[in-house]
């Protein structure tokens with residue numbers, strides 16, 4: 001995510017390393033490189049120009065104080081401008097208390113149907129909403145099937161009508177069905193096309209007119225680059241959608257679309273979709289994204305992800321253990337399992353400030369925990385509780401049982417010892433413990 005941009009911006013800031021002041025002269029190389037970094041990231045030229053002009057004016061006008069080096073100051077100025085470019089403060093997606101209709105639009109393959117499921121899941125878990133998914137894509141029979149699978153995963157229902165080829169009729173029937181069956185939110189998934197055409201726009205307009213949705217969300221594939229934005233612009237001119245959802249942000253190394261949406265469309269970005277699983281959805285926080293672009297990590301998102309997998313009782317139990325220095329291999333095993341549930345290991349590590357830069361170019365496989373887990377799973381409860389009792393004959397038994405090597409068990413025990421020491425030094429915060437624990441595996 002944003003890796004290329006991050007690498008290039010890092011290089012731009014290097015021009016100021018060792019400088020004591022920001023001058024017209026030394027800033028010109030930095031600005032040139034920032035401009036190039038943004039162009040390479042596929043940000044629209046006008047946006048880049050405006051951005052770098054602002055950064056330059058700000059940098060020259062800001063007094064460098066002794067405590068802050070020019071390169072650090074520059075990072076801060078770029079960070080602030082990135083936040084502005086990404087939309088400033090977070091835009092909360094508000095759903096009506098009583099009944100909300102959300103209409104989704106976008107080209108085919110952008111991740112609309114997947115997002116319909118994710119949004120229903122998000123609304124269920126975060127807003128306590130009971131959502132009905134309405135399948136209005138009458139051209140692609142598989143879409144109904146896809147929605148039904150998603151609905152099953154998240155424990156909700158789909159309304160479809162195979163007899164009808166009229167999306168407006170299906171949408172209205174879906175709304176009636178929702179009202180009659182105590183749903184409080186309806187998400188209407190519409191048909192996409194390979195490219196935008198008047199038929200598609202007309203269809204959305206008709207559904208809009210008939211259903212009067214509270215929100216029209218345009219689903220934008222961040223992998224599609226600037227083309228996606230010009231399509232979105234024409235779509236917006238006709239349908240006046242209320243906001244944007246960025247999908248496939250996980251696969252987008254460039255980031256140009258994310259950085260150009262607000263400027264081009266002047267609509268809020270509510271969510272970003274970060275994978276194919278139903279819980280791979282994030283509220284779009286401009287400040288957090290800016291931090292990620294600058295390789296500063298994003299601890300707030302990390303903690304939120306952890307919280308979804310980690311209930312209060314577990315956290316309390318872990319905190320107690322950490323406080324009493326009783327953290328054992330069983331806890332270690334459980335934490336690795338939890339981190340795995342949070343998402344891809346490398347993504348998780350990249351949220352952690354400091355670690356994010358260190359792991360940027362390291363290949364971290366998602367099964368990196370496997371050897372350790374296999375070893376711990378072959379230990380007795382007593383061994384997990386007190387690894388000090390693991391002598392040579394126990395080691396031999398464990399490696400035989402787990403199919404791992406002597407080197408791996410020695411490494412695990414050594415890392416565990418180091419980690420215990422680190423936890424002791426670090427204090428009692430389980431979340432901090434978690435991030436350290438993740439950091440163990442970057443080597």
Ligand code: GDP
Pocket residue numbers: 106107108109110111112113114115192247248249250251273274275276
């Ligand atoms: P639709 O035609 O717009 O309804 O698109 P789909 O929801 O069927 O998605 C098209 C493809 O993109 C599917 O293979 C999805 O699994 C995939 N996809 C959707 N959202 C994301 C995302 O955020 N990240 C990634 N990597 N893939 C996604």
